[in-house]
Amino acid sequence: MFIKIILFTIIDQIRVKSFYLLLAISISLLFVMRGCFSADYVINGQHVESLGHVSRIFFQVIVMGMLLMVSMISMKIFSRDQNDGSVHMFLSRPVKRWEYSLGRIAGTWILSSGFMFILHLTIILIIWLHTNEMPVRYLGASIICSVNLLFIIVAVCLFSLFLPDFVSAMLSIGILCIGFVSDGGYKVFSSEILTTLAPSIADSSLAPWRVFYPKLFMVQAYADSIINQSNFMGIGSIHPLVNISMFIALLIMLTLFIFYKKEI
């Protein structure tokens, strides 16, 4: 049943024409901007290797766009099913509540990850057109970033069980933004330049909540380190993927528990 509900979710989403339109527009935009990948950039009078930098920036922009998009899609998952009778269709049959709710979440995640994967594949294609090289590490990084998509989907679904849809999406984006500011700030303050210029700021210890806060930014930083083939330095001793996986597991358990108790 779980697999069937995942399939129904994917089929329902891809039957919408705007899905293909959005995908086509996104791919076209990437191709239109392919010139940026090989432009001549000068910073402080020095030429910068553009292909690697620009492709990494595009990679992260795609992830950010997808995070915003999935928060908008996910906020409607349960309320739309309630309004159009889908929830009655599923739950009046021998479908367990966890199968329904997890099936909906997993279906949305697989579809949005697939969407993001295609866009990241387009970047690889553009790099290949420029260099005749296939940097497959981008695909590994894409899979890592899809964990962030799952976090946002589950968070929005959980909040939408007791908050209005739009508030749920905004709250999840708020969690994302706080994480990006907190961990992004840490990254900047621990950068080589700042530790040299202002060691007192760089040495200041982090508040505990910043260590345990969902490491969405750090997951993307980790993905970037895979693309860049550089060393990754996180916050604290817990790897960001472990941190995010623990939060996802917790949010899923809460979603299942609340949905189990929910009166249909």
Next chain:
Amino acid sequence: MIILDNVTKKFGALKAVDQVSFQVNNDEFFALLGPNGAGKTTIIRMLLGFIQPTSGSVLINGIPASQTKARKKFGYVAEQHMIPPYLSGLEYLLRHASLSGLSGKNARIEVERVVEVVSMSGKEKDKSSGYSKGMKQRIGIAAAILNNPELLMLDEPVSGLDPLGIMDVRNVINDLRSSGLTIFLNSHLLSEVEKTCDTIAIMNKGRIVKKDSINSICAHGETLEEVFVNYVTKENK
């Protein structure tokens, strides 16, 4: 088949169902009657496992209604049956078939059969957003009778339908009745109930005020409507 034992359901301070007990036997056509707000739909929702009773037990074939096993041989038609607007009647029925364990050719054959039963042949491929209330109700009944259920739960199945629509649905229900299904009907259309049911329970303010066979209830030449009005007004006083 169905046993409700001392079932109470509260929504905050409101007691929607108050210590209700009754039993529906196999092959019985049971009607639950009552004015709006009597607690009929709350009982149906508990039978579907959509909500849990505050106290007491709701069993279908000896299995608590909250368990999915209880809904294995089970069909349900809601008052104003909703079909996702992006699905056609056929797609909707194929999904139901899939969820009730049918697949491939078997599912197609079964869906064709139920489409015939509810006289929707030729319209099943249209998007449900273009269906009238009556057509949606018929598709709802078709979905409910997929895979030969043992129990059919009808929650105000003719609510909002025009006289012709009511007649169509009544004919479908009568045909199903002759096939030996157990039917649980929730309705306040007394003339419909009088024509079709074996056993009747009258509910008011969350309680069962009368339960008996239709012949016993209308034994003294009274119509069901007169009996119903008598019981409900007596209770309200």
